[in-house]
Amino acid sequence: MSIFLILKYFHILLFVFWLGTDMGTYYSSKFVINPKLSGAQRSTALQILLGCDLGPRIAMPLIMPTGIHMASLMGIMKVTNLGLGLIWGFGILWLFLVLKVHFGKDEVQKKKLKNVDFWIRPIIVFGVSTFAIYNLFNPDYILVSWVSYKLLIVCGLILCGLGIRYHLGKFTPAFINLLQGHNVEKSNTIMKVRMDKCLPYVYGIWIGLLVNAALGVHLF
DSSP, X not given: OOHHHHHHHHHHHHHHHHHHHXXXXXXXXXXXXXXXXXXXXXXXXXXXXXXXXXXHHHHHHHHHHHHHHHHHHHTSBOXXXXXXXXXXXXXXXXXXXXXXXXXXXXXXXXXXXXXXXXXXXXXXXXXXXXXXXXXXXXXXXXXXXXXXXXHHHHHHHHHHHHHHHHHTTTHHHXXXXXXXXXXXXXXXXXXXXXXXXXXXXXXXXXXXXXXXXXXXTTOO
């Protein structure tokens, strides 16, 4: 079995994993904000939501390394072995950071790592989008335009994720107040409003993933 087929297999799995678990996260959120459910039921729904949300967080750091590596093997993207090593190294470090944030027990450390995870994303978006746009006009390294478009869409997905995290900033305090019986009606309102503000970004992620899949199989 060739390296290319293995990469292709995992790239497809990452797409399925990302889209499927993101839909699971969305579906779970409906139960988290449902005021007709008890605090215990909503807390269980939140745990399911957080478990599903790990899927996109795992897929995001690995989808570009697998895709870029495949493009290199196909001869449609010029990347040196050193470049591939750096891309994979960064992707694996980012994945380790994501897992550390999710499974870590030290809350102080988790908060610091969350901030690191948050701020490296706009840096990635700026670097990758600049590289992709440059190659649309000067195809020195990316030899086919659809690869640049796929990279730009992934950057859009990362930005959508940042938008969701921003709007959920006041969600957790409201949920804690709800469980403690403080300002229940206000907390329910805050949670509903914050979730609603996330919907355009959620739909944007789904559309972006589907468009990228279409580009990958050359539907257009």
